[in-house]
Amino acid sequence: MADQTLDAPVTVVGAGIAGLSCARALAGAGVTVRVLDRGRRPGGRMSSRTIHGRPVDLGASYLTAGADSPFAGVVGDWVTRGLARPWTDTFAVAGPDGLRRRTTGPLRYGAPAGLRSLVEDLATGLTVSSQHTVRQVTPGPVVDGARVPAVALAMPGSQAGRLLDPASALAREAAAEEWRPTLAVVLGWSSRRWPADLHGVFVNDSPVLEWIADDGDRRGDGAPVLVAHTTPDLAARHLAHPDAAVPEVVGAVRSVLGMHADPDWTHVHRWSSAKPAAPRDEPFALVDGIGLCGDGWHAPSKVESAWASGAALGRALAATLS
Structure with missing residues (x-):
């Protein structure tokens, strides 16, 4: 030693x-x-991972910074240097069968380069x-x-x-500590097929989805790409073979957003420890x-x-x- x-x-x-x-x-x-x-x-x-020529956020979807938090200075510096960008304070709320309402919260920030x-x-x-x-x-x-x-x-x-x-x-x-898994499924189309002001969707009461992010909107390049995060239960069933969950996720995203076309391509990332069940x-x-x-x-x-x-x-x- x-x-x-x-x-x-x-x-x-x-x-x-x-x-x-x-x-x-x-x-x-x-x-x-x-x-x-x-x-x-x-x-x-x-x-973030480069997929079809552009970075896509696969883990955290955005960041926030309380006005009195020292982190606000860090985020402000990133924004000044163009590394981060204000994204939105409004998201949609949906159930398994479609969009229900809008909800407003703190300003969320994204990053043009992921x-x-x-x-x-x-x-x-x-x-x-x-x-x-x-x-x-x-x-x-x-x-x-x-x-x-x-x-x-x-x-x-x-x-x-x-x-x-x-x-x-x-x-x-x-x-x-108990940590919950999730699958992040990236879905890409040739053109956008959802409302321009969608930003992101909290999905309630779904056995498949918890959250959908408009990745082109948060990154600011307008790319027709969504990232869907699954429920822990669905992820747990598919941790060994995450690709097997993609058809179910695609169907759930289409149902929530009222879309008829399947994506042109998909990519799935497994997070065995995505978030804590009870942070201290x-x-x-x-x-x-x-x-x-x-x-x-x-x-x-x-x-x-x-x-x-x-x-x-x-x-x-x-x-x-x-």
Whole structure:
């Protein structure tokens, strides 16, 4: 086992928005930090993927920022630099058989290059190692046999629990989290076949769908692309073979929006841990130099909460180390 040195980096595991927010808070306090992520690019559940020549948001659908939240400054900077754009404050509400009404809420923001681009912006200037799978985090703290000053696990508790000492209280707390799956099904047509002011649809009482986003509308390019998110129950039945769920999703989208034509193409992405069933009110957990953060904390579960959770843990770790 390597000896801990004074300049050993604090390790953040997970390059989603919570992990990078944590890392930026640490770096801002003068702490040497590295971020390890098993994916090819930063993003986490703010993932975008290029499909038919354009990025499509497959995870989080949008972000919000409370007026009194520090996150509002971050979002404002993204908007000023053209990385984010105000989208809408109005969505439709539907049942399985069609649209019912409109509902208004906070202003939602999208990203012309996909929400992943915002996470990648947070990674600027940080040491981020992609395609790096962490196997074990033990007391010390020790990450895969190397001692570090502290470690932050920015991921669903179900994943963090597999890295930690099973006998530890932190591991039991993490493993107790319940996370719900979803399938994100992308549907593309040759032309738009739904109302121009649809924006997005909350679907109630459906065994198939929870949400439909107009991806061309939120990204601002007008592409005839929808992204449908399934219910957890339907996703759970099709996690092993997600493509098998596509016909049922297509039929449900057509019914909700009153469309007659099938899409010209589809793409499905599986999220085994899409959102927490019961996010905690506390902003993070921290025990003996090992912390947990992300959208399982700082309820309610949303992008802003994940950012705030990571930032709060980063500040707490910096204070402890100082």
